[in-house]
Amino acid sequence: LATPMSVMVGVGKAAEAGVLIRNGEALQTASQISAMILDKTGTITEGSPQVTEIQLTGNHKEEDIxxxxxxxxxxxxxxxxxxIVESAKAQGFTLSKVMNFNAIAGHGVEGEVDGSTLLFGNEKLMEERSISINHxxxxxxxxxxxxxxxMYLALNGQLAAIIAVSDPIKKDSIEAVKRLQANGIRVVMLxxxxxxxxxxxxxKVGITEFVAEVLPEDKSNKVEELQAQGEIVGMTGDGINDAPALAQANVGFAIGTGTDVAIESADITLMRGSLHGLADAIAIxxxxxxxxxxxxxxxxxxxVAGIPFAAGVLYPFFGLLLSPVIAGAAMAFSSLTVVSNANRLRLFKASEH
Structure with a gap:
């Protein structure tokens, strides 16, 4: 009873805190985590970015771009x-059909709209396609x-605009990161x-170690790299491209507001979408x-105390034997003690400070 009772109560306590734990092994391993990898978009940030600035570089109108x-x-x-789609729809624009659409992992997208060839993505994509962006x-x-x-938008081989998007940081991300660091956990942002x-x-969130411009397939490589350094690694993400890293980590944490693939790949799901759930899960x-x-x-x-008496260690000296009735009562009391102590976990509260 000693282990299953505690695990059962611990999993229930975690569920009360909005942390769904898939199995007892994940619950136990979470206490040993020494490094936590956090995906940025949708994990540290809200995952609901907004278009904040459009800078034109050609003779096009902002609404056309x-x-x-x-x-x-x-x-x-x-x-x-x-x-970007939501921003255009909010302004009442009617979208055109895209032809020959192609998503270039970690770089951007390309396609044809209204007879024009478009490239939209990061600096690496522009360099690969020889689009001049130096100025x-x-x-x-x-x-x-x-x-x-x-993000750079190229129209028919010429840079047409830079569109900036901002994704606000979740209100409690800063405090949650501090809680993890206070527990001696190495926090890394990808x-x-x-x-x-x-x-x-x-x-802004107080993380000193981060890796930028990471391709989707490189996320699981970063997990392996930390594991090779002897770290017990937790990985937190919400997207499809986080799934391999979630599966590779010692414990994978999925944000409940994320994709089904991420949730399925993870060991623990944070229903609140708050990073405080990470610290709560580790504390529980x-x-x-x-x-x-x-x-x-x-x-x-x-x-240890009862077996020698039951074996008759006192009989040669005092003629005493352990009554089966007393032995049975002691065994029952042992089980009662274990169950009662496991139920003390119900009183546990994870502090958010």
Whole structure:
């Protein structure tokens, strides 16, 4: 009873805190986490970015640029793409059909809209397709330093605009990161964003270690890299491209507001969407482990003390034998002690400070 009772109560206690734990192994391993990897978009941030700035570099009108970009991005499911589509729809623009759409992982998208060839993505994509952006890199860097994500839009092989999107940081992310760090956990942020944007967001939430411009397939490689350093790694994400890293980590945490694929790949799901759920899960895990050890200690004490008496160690000296009635009562009391101690976990409260 010692371990299953504690695990059962611990899983129930976690559920009360909005933390759904898939199995007892994940609950126990969470207490040993030494490094926590956080995806940026939708995990540290709200995952609902907004278009904040459009800087034209050619002779096009702003509304034309936004309509073309939104038409192109209507074929994508990325949060940044959705923000551009929503912005265009909010202004009443009618989107055109996109032809030959192609998503380039970690770089951007391409396609044809209204007979024009469009490229929309990051600096790497522009460099690969030989689109000249030299005179506008400083503008993009300025946007990035303000925690915005700048994206280049090329029209028929010429840079037409830089569109900046900003994803607000969740209100409680800063406090949640502090809680993790206070527990001695190494916090690392991963993002596909450029380095300047990543640095600005990391500084705001108090994270010193981050990796920017990460391709989807590189996320699980980062998990393996930390594991090779001897870290017990937790990975937190919400998107389809986080699924391999969630599966690779010692414990995968999925944000409940994220994709079904991420939730299915994770060991633990945070229903609140708040990073406080991470610290709560780890705190409940540690409390459960302590409870298991107390239960095992109590159970062993009963057995270590009772078995010699039952074996007749006092009989040669005093002629005393342990009555089966007393032995049965002691065994029942041992079980009662274990169950009662496990139920003490119900009183546990994870502090958010």
């Amino acid at each position: 936004l309509r073309l970009a939104a038409s192109l991005e209507s074929g994508s499911e990325h949060p940044l793409a959705l923000s 506008h890199i400083a503008d993009a860097q300025r946007m990035a330093s303000e925690a915005q994500t700048p 993002t596909g964003d450029n380095r300047a944007t990543a640095k600005a967001v990391a500084e 895990s540690k409390a459960t482990l302590r409870n298991i050890k107390q239960n095992l200690f109590g159970a062993f004490i009963y057995n």
